Amino acid sequence: MLPPFDYFEHRRACQRKQVERSTRIANLPLSYHSTITQPDREILSKPIETLVQDVHKQLLKPIDILHTYGKVAIKAHEKTNCLTEVMLSEAEGWAENEINMKGPLAGIPVSLKDSIVVKGFDASVGYSCNTEKPYAEDGSLVKILKAAGAIPHVKTNLPTTLLSFESSNDVWGRCLNPHNPYYSPGGSSGGESALLAYGGGRIGIGSDVAGSVRAPAHYSGIYSLRCSTGRWPKMGMNTSMPGQEGIASVYSPMARTLEDLVYFSRSLIGMKPWKWDHSVHPIEWRTGEEEMIRVQKRFRIGVMRTDGVVDPAPACARALERTVSALRTQGHEIIDVEPPSPYTALRIASQLLNADGCKTFLSFFRTGETNDPGARQMSLYIKIPRPFKYLYYLWVKYVKRDDIWAGLLDDWRAKSAYEQWKWVAKREAYKASWHEWWKGEELDFMLTPVNATPAVPHCGMKEAVSACGYTFLFNLLDYSCGVMPVTHVDKALDQLPATFRFKDLNGVAKGAYQHYDADRMHGLPVAVQVVGQRLQEEKVLAILERVERALEETGGKYDLLEIE
Numbered sequence: 001m002l003p004p005f006d007y008f009e010h011r012r013a014c015q016r017k018q019v020e021r022s023t024r025i026a027n028l029p030l031s032y033h034s035t036i037t038q039p040d041r042e043i044l045s046k047p048i049e050t051l052v053q054d055v056h057k058q059l060l061k062p063i064d065i066l067h068t069y070g071k072v073a074i075k076a077h078e079k080t081n082c083l084t085e086v087m088l089s090e091a092e093g094w095a096e097n098e099i100n101m102k103g104p105l106a107g108i109p110v111s112l113k114d115s116i117v118v119k120g121f122d123a124s125v126g127y128s129c130n131t132e133k134p135y136a137e138d139g140s141l142v143k144i145l146k147a148a149g150a151i152p153h154v155k156t157n158l159p160t161t162l163l164s165f166e167s168s169n170d171v172w173g174r175c176l177n178p179h180n181p182y183y184s185p186g187g188s189s190g191g192e193s194a195l196l197a198y199g200g201g202r203i204g205i206g207s208d209v210a211g212s213v214r215a216p217a218h219y220s221g222i223y224s225l226r227c228s229t230g231r232w233p234k235m236g237m238n239t240s241m242p243g244q245e246g247i248a249s250v251y252s253p254m255a256r257t258l259e260d261l262v263y264f265s266r267s268l269i270g271m272k273p274w275k276w277d278h279s280v281h282p283i284e285w286r287t288g289e290e291e292m293i294r295v296q297k298r299f300r301i302g303v304m305r306t307d308g309v310v311d312p313a314p315a316c317a318r319a320l321e322r323t324v325s326a327l328r329t330q331g332h333e334i335i336d337v338e339p340p341s342p343y344t345a346l347r348i349a350s351q352l353l354n355a356d357g358c359k360t361f362l363s364f365f366r367t368g369e370t371n372d373p374g375a376r377q378m379s380l381y382i383k384i385p386r387p388f389k390y391l392y393y394l395w396v397k398y399v400k401r402d403d404i405w406a407g408l409l410d411d412w413r414a415k416s417a418y419e420q421w422k423w424v425a426k427r428e429a430y431k432a433s434w435h436e437w438w439k440g441e442e443l444d445f446m447l448t449p450v451n452a453t454p455a456v457p458h459c460g461m462k463e464a465v466s467a468c469g470y471t472f473l474f475n476l477l478d479y480s481c482g483v484m485p486v487t488h489v490d491k492a493l494d495q496l497p498a499t500f501r502f503k504d505l506n507g508v509a510k511g512a513y514q515h516y517d518a519d520r521m522h523g524l525p526v527a528v529q530v531v532g533q534r535l536q537e538e539k540v541l542a543i544l545e546r547v548e549r550a551l552e553e554t555g556g557k558y559d560l561l562e563i564e
Helices: 003-026 038-044 048-056 062-080 088-097 140-148 190-198 214-220 258-269 314-329 342-353 373-383 386-399 403-409 417-441 469-477 507-513 537-553
Strands: 083-086 109-113 151-156 203-208 223-226 250-255 282-287 292-297 300-303 333-336 445-449 481-488 525-531
Touching: 003 083, 038 062, 048 062, 048 258, 062 083, 062 088, 062 109, 062 151, 062 190, 083 190, 088 151, 109 190, 140 151, 140 258, 151 190, 190 203, 190 214, 190 250, 203 258, 214 223, 214 481, 214 525, 223 258, 223 469, 223 537, 250 258, 258 537, 300 314, 314 333, 314 445, 314 481, 314 525, 314 537, 342 403, 342 417, 342 469, 386 403, 403 507, 417 469, 445 537, 469 525, 481 537, 525 537
Parallel strands: 109 151, 109 203, 300 333, 300 445
Antiparallel strands: 083 151, 203 250, 223 250, 223 481, 282 292, 445 525, 481 525
């Protein structure tokens, strides 16, 4: 289609989808628009395992649970613009005719990232060219959910490219952080995190290729589990980069509470409770009024306080230290670690993820369609003629003396198959070095920041696009990771020190710290990341439970955003 006509079709497609969404919401039964009642609050207060038991015992009807969470989802959308496809009317029919009411998730509403295929609906991924193309059948993941008894009720917002810690596109608009509307809820699964943080659902599913279920959990104050490849179904999805396997994307669970994250994961893909060998390095201590003896394994915990590229901002460093202190108080062994260079991982992963020269995700854009600020920076630089690009690289490396930024700029271009295979070989060698290092350290797990800063302001990814090393590292390694909120930004505690010198930072760190402002960020959530090795999801969930218990017993765990 010629550019002028392509542009007008883009604008019409966006308008049609937004009108369709508004009409769907307006035409919902009054039960979705009424105020939250006491019976609603009783449903909202129950973990999903209890709700499932109530459904099995016929103490609750699935339609009542759907009405309650649908009601809150609509309120969440009004505040954050978190929803794309509103499927509540269809969900009532599915609850009657398609859902397994004896399943482990019987009657539980589940939200889905927009890229997940549901019959009768688009999976636009925020591109207007993908609109008005409803799928004839459910994708495999949705089929599994329905077989388990879950009821898909809404789909959620995301960035067009799926390569951002923001969630904005022309089709659905910008998603806002429920704690502060001037900040991003995260990305690319940001609609999920905004909805769950607000209380419009208890469980949802996102995807992660560089931190896309973990950064949203950190930005919005929820829980997530980044699963290793193969643990979670991947068919029946749409994407911005079909065929990209240099750094594999994985679909993974997100939840409002840790209890729900654990139950959801165990119910849907058969994860079993992790069994610790308490005879190895046991800890005994007395607790409670009755002086009961508790015994548990003594963990050996590696703490990665920095990735060597961007040191964590005061709020993120404080959350990490709060967690370390709680675990140390309970007798666990804490060691600061320096693993194989995380910067090397950032460089390898960046080259592999965009080995096509950004051509694939750009191919879906229509004339005039808005690109994500960070993805736009990547694609603009990759298009610069190589002689000019090389001159810029030399200036950064030898005039500015910024080896970190120069190393990421070097070789930033489309790769031939021969060149891409060379980078894959580097990836595999790096993974082997990490495995040997971990084995030598004899770690039970690692603790790291999730990101160098709390949530970025809208359009902040233009500068902060490369500041993703704390999560991207473990995509390259394909390690299991869990994220849990710990605290909130406190303007009295989290100011930059007087010795901080912005001009001394490398280019990646400048992009991140340009937006750090403890006064403006006051109240935003801050999380930590728990890291296990590949295919250790059960272990990571068990560790998250131990960590949250340690926090609760040494000053209190994170306070969720209250449902209005």
